[in-house]
Amino acid sequence: MKRLFGFPLLACLVAFPVAAAEPLSGFQQFRSYPFLDRAYREAGRNNWGEVERLMRHLLERVPRSEEARRLLMEALIKQRRYAEAEALSAELGEGHEALLELRLAWIEQDPPTATQVEQWLLHSEGDQRVRLWQAYSLSLAKFGGAKRALDWLSQLPIRGDGMVLRMSRANWAERLRDWNATEAQLAALEAEGQLGADDWRRLANARVQLLDEEGLQRLLTQSPSPAAEREVRLAMLDHAVSLGRLDMARRWLASLPAADRDSDAQRARIWELARQGGDAPLVRELGDQLRRPCLETAEWLSRHDQAAARQQLQTCRGEDDPQTWLVLAQRLHATDLLERQRLPEPWDSARRERLLELWREQGRSDLALAWLARQPQTPALQRRRAELLQASGQTEQAERLWLDYYRSSGDLQALDQASYLAVQGGRRDQARQWLEQAFDRQGGRLPVPLLQRLAGLYAETGAPFDAVRARALLPHLDGDSRASLLGRMAESGDCNWLRGEIGETPRAPVELRILGRCAMPARPGEAVIYYQQALAQGDQASRLPLAYALEAAGDAPAAWRIWREQAPERLDNIARLTAARSALTAGEPQAAERYWQSAQSASADDWALGAAIAQARSDLPLALARQRQALQSQPAASHYYGAAATAQQAGDLPQSSAWLAEAVRLEPDHPRYNADYGMRLAASPSAEQRRRAIALLERATRDFPEDYRIGETLAWRYDEAEDSAAARRELRRVIDLEQNPVAGADEYGSLEARRYRQRRAHETLSRRDSFTLASTWSPAGVATNDILRDDGSRSGEERRAASSNVQMAVWDHALGEEPSRAGRSLSVYGRALLGGDGRHRYGRSLGLGLGLRYRPIGTQNLNLYGELYAQSELDDADFDGFSLGQWLNPGEVSDALNDHVRKGRVSTDLLLRATASFLDQGDWRNDWRVDEDRWNERFLYLDAAWWTRAGDHAWLSRFQQGHAWKLHTESAQTLMPYGFIEFSAQDPNNDWRQDLRTGVGLRWQLWYGDSRYNAYPARVTVRGEYQWGLAGNLYERADGWLLGVEVNF
Known part of the structure; x- marks a missing residue:
């Protein structure tokens, strides 16, 4: 096609301008001929590059050769170099036909941009302009689709080509089914009166598609012929029908000629449209006119307008189509029609069934039963009455009818129904x-x-x-x-017969399951074996009984593994509660809570289980609330006991004690309840309740003789009740028990610590006589803890520091039938003191005292003394000194005593004294620790003395704290470095003197003398300390060393 196109174009290029151009001379023609001849031959071979070269060469020799220029143009066009060809053609004139053909070829072969074409259109007129935009729109449609062609044409301005341009736009819009664009283009032609018959039909079709009734009516006034008008009206009617526009279809139907309007075909079309649109009145009207079947119309109306359908059905004959009539009557709930209409069999029987079904659906069993009662009674009808009575909930009457029917007919199905209703009715x-x-x-x-x-x-x-x-x-x-x-x-309990029936070797799973049930609950372990064997044989019904048996046998984890495999919704209430208990025991409190929540908790056991679950989840308020709920559901003593434990853990001790008391009241002979209640009363702040605990604890020691805690607590209560003998007796029983202990270490301490605590308590309660030997050396003249009164003989001397020593011996004897009564005691004591004023001068002062000591408070280390005190002191002239070695010579000792008798200044007085020690109890006590290697000790010691006759006073207070280490020896020894601060004051002759000092020291202790029942009644203490005077004039703030030795036994 490209080659065929080139020769006509070449002909155009050559033919038209030859006459206008100046002819070439003969010589020029002669020179041109070889080149032109060769160019035409190359053009025949489509060698357009060679043609271009030859023609350019020729134009250089013969510039006025138009034939060469046009052949060059053809070569450029063939090479798609349209711009160069256009520039070359400019010499021919813009309106030349050759330029138009060039541009058309350009558009067809290699479409330029729209801007380029629009530029051409600006300089083109008439037919050339039309041909250009027509060619370009075709090219756009070819490569970009009709939409692109329409869009481009729509934006072109009209310049004398309006009719053709609008028709072209309408054509493209029709292809796109763009009826709005089609109508807009053709409407402009309509307004100008330029519509032809074909364009009129096209515009009518567009307005039909757009349902533009007003525009279509205007257009119909210009119809080219009545046939065309009728065709358009029918098209509009068809379109309205297809779109379901019933009102529009009816209007256009009315506009048709009478022959068309009254035809059955058109009425059928409207009837169908009315059915589609749900226009019930029109369907009934046209259905009658078209003589449609009555039941057909009723069936359609039943789905759109049931009231109209019932009216229609009343006009229909049931005999024509009994099945359809029955279906419609049931669908429309036309009980009145079903009740009076008669149909041929078997449809009439079906009618009666449908009537009864409708009454049942409407809940009008009374109408059905009344209607049945009016019918001739048959066995089938009697059965039907029983069914209706049963369906309406009148079970007792239905039961009687079923039973009567069974007795008269022997129908076992009737007995099935009668027995079923009887079971359901209880x-x-x-x-x-x-x-x-x-x-x-x-x-x-x-x-x-x-x-x-x-x-x-x-x-x-x-x-x-x-x-x-x-x-x-x-x-x-x-x-x-x-x-x-x-x-x-x-x-x-018919297990013996069952075992005989099953035999020695059960094989069937059900037999194993039954044997497992016979073993429950007395022998849950045996039941587990049977259930496991049944389960191994595929008896899934044994799975849940196995879980129950495992729970009862104490294997909660295995039971829980079975429970969690079961879907919770398939478990009954008891199973869910048992699963919750298994999960709790297996350590799964969250799962236990889920199962418990899904169950109905009705009994006290159920609520107690919920409380235990909440307690395991550390939700003590919820646990306590559930325990309260349990105690509102016919509780037993065990429920009060469990609730008491929960309340104790929640910190509500008054409520716990009240519930524990109620448990004891309900079961006064229960050993555990009595024991725990006794322990609770024993710990009460009320002395009266603690005394009440004794009887309970005495019983508890008989019930639980192995429980050392009960024995210890009973001993403390005996002691508080001032029955030391009973306390010692109970402690000895506990000590004997602990020689072969049942329990080792627990939360109350190690076994060794328990044994020591018990023996220490027994030793304290048993101690009647106590002896103390003490000696203190103070080489630098610093303070001591023992007091020798200054008799005033040295009142004129300055209290300067000097070496001193004091030796003391004390004997204390407790009075009364028992050494102590609830920690209180009254003792008689005697003491002897020796004092010296040098390192080797012993016995210058001699003191003797006899008095009473009273400990008024059993829980506090407070002692009150009243003592007749006599002291003898030798002057320097009468005292030669007495060395430590002389104590070994009885004669010298006798001489020293005779010196005091003959030469000593003797003074007597009544000494009133009070001592107290604080901060030295519990973990800070000065005592042996059997289960510790190191510990802390401290005390605050206060001592006040008043010599009533002389009027002298003395005060001493000392705070000391240290850390003791055990020595790795076979005997009980400790070594303790310590620090202290001490304040003392004296007022001999009403001359008050004070001293404040501090210091550090090292103490060694040896504990000894223990026995089976008494823990270390004796000890030796050796201490050495260095003191610094801080303030005061009692010792002139002297510093120095102090050494003390003390033996207690």
Whole structure:
């Protein structure tokens, strides 16, 4: 095609301008001929590059050769170099036909941009302009689709080509089914009166598609012919019908000629449209006019307008189509029609059934029963009445009718219904009696449902059970019914017969399951074995009983593994509670809570389980609330006991004690309740309640002789009640018990610590006589803890520091039948003191005292003294000194004592004294620790003395704290570095003197003398300390060393 196109174009290029151009000379023509001849031959070969070269060469020689220029133009066009060809053609004039053909070829072969074409159109007129935009729109449609061509044409301005341009736009819009654009273009031609017959039809079609009734009516006034007008009206009618526009279709139907309007075909079209649009009145009207079947119209109306459908159905003959009539009557709930209409059989029987079904659906069983009562009574009708009574909930009347029907007909299905209703109504005994009679009458050959119902009645827990009848029923049962009845026989205690029936080697899973049930609850371990064997044989019904048995046998984790495999919604209430208990015991409190929440908690046990779960989840307020709920559900003593434990853990001790007391009241002989209540009372802040605890604890020691805590607590209460003998006796029993202990270390300490604590308490209660020997050396003259009164002989001397020593011996004897009474005691004591004023000068002062010591408070280390005190002191002239070695010579000792008798200044006085020690109890006490290697000690010692005759006073206060280490020796020894601060004051001759000092020291202690019942009654203490005087004039703030030795036994 490209080659064929080139020669006409070349002809155009050559033919038209030849006459206008100046002719070439002969010589020029002669020179041109070889080149032109060769160029035409190359053009025939499509060698357009060679043609271009030859023609350019020729134009250089003969510039005025138009034929060469046009052949060059053809070569450029063939090479798609249209711009160069256009520039070359400019010499021919813009309106030249050759330029137009060039541009058309350009558009066809290699479309330029729209801007380029629009530029051409600006300089083109008339037919050339039309040909250009027509060619370009075709090119756009070819490469970009009709939409692109329409869009480009729509934006072109009209310049004398409006009619053609609008028609072209309308053509493209029609192709795109763009009826709005089609109508807009053709409407302009309509307004100008330029529409032809074909364009009129095209515009009419566009307005039909747009449902433009107003525009279409205007256009119809210009119709080219009546046939064209009728065709358009029918098209509009068809379009309205297809779109379901019923009103529009009716208007255009009315506009048709009478012959068309009254035809059945058009009415059928409107009738169909009315059906589609749901216009019930029009459907009925046209259906009558078209003589449509009455039931057909009623069926359509039943889905759109039931009231109209019922009216229509009343006009229809049921005999014409009984089945359809029945369906419609039931759909429309036309009970009145069903009640009075008569149909041929078997449809009339179906009519009666439909009527009864409708009344039942409407809840009008009364109408159905009344209608049945009016009908001739037949067995079938009697059965139907029973069914209706049963369906309406009148079960007792239905039961009587079913039973009467059974007795008159022998129909076992009627007995099935009568016994079912009796069971549902709670009349199980009556149902069982009917079934037993039928069983006897039929020789056991009853339908399976009746046998299963009878077996179910026998299997119900709590129902009367006849083992003989159950045994007779068993051969007629299988599957679940047999298993449930066997289980009921096992529960009723008929296990001996069952074992004989099963034999020594059970094989069937149900037999193993029954043996497992016989073993519960007395032998849960045996039951576990049977259930596991049954489960191994595929008896899934044994899975849940196995879980119960495992729980009862104490294997909660294994039980929990079974419970969590079960879907919770398939478990009954008891199973969910048991699963919750297994999960709790297995350490899964969150899962236990979920199961417990899904169950119905009705009993105190259920609420107590919920409380235990909440307690395991550390939700003590919720646990306490659930315990309160448990105590509102017929609680037993065990529930009060459990609630008391929860309240104690929640910190509500008053409520816990009250609940524990109620548990004891409900079960006064329960050992554990009495023991715990006794322990609770023993810890009460009320002295009266602590005394009440003694009787309970005495009983508890008989019930739980191995519980050392009860024995210890009873001993403390005996001691508080001032019965030290009973306290010591109980402690000895506990000590003997701990020689072969039942329990080792617990939360109250190690076994060794318990033994020591008990023996220390016994030793304290047993101590009647106490002896103390002490000696203190103070080489630098610093303070001591022992007081020798200054008799005033040295009152004129300055109290300067000097070496001193004091030796003391004390004997203390407790008075009364018992050494102590609730920690209080009254003792008589005697003491002797020796004092010296040098390192080697002993015995210058001699003091003797005899008095009473009273400890008024058993829980505090406070002592009050009243003492007759006598002191002898030698002057320097009468005292030669007495060395430490002389103590070994009795004669020298006797001489020293005679010096005091003959030469000593003797003074007597009544000494009143009070001492107290604080901050030295519990973990800070000065005592041996059997289960510790190191510990802290401290004390605050206060000592006040008043010599009533002389009027002198003395005060000493000392705070000391240290850390003791055990020495790794076989004996009990400790070494303790310590620090202290001490304040002392004296007022001899009403001259007050004070001293404040501090220091550090090292103490060694040896504990000894322990026995089976007494822990270390004696100890030796050696201490050395260095003191710094801080303030005061009692010792002139002297610094120095102090050494002390003390023996207590």
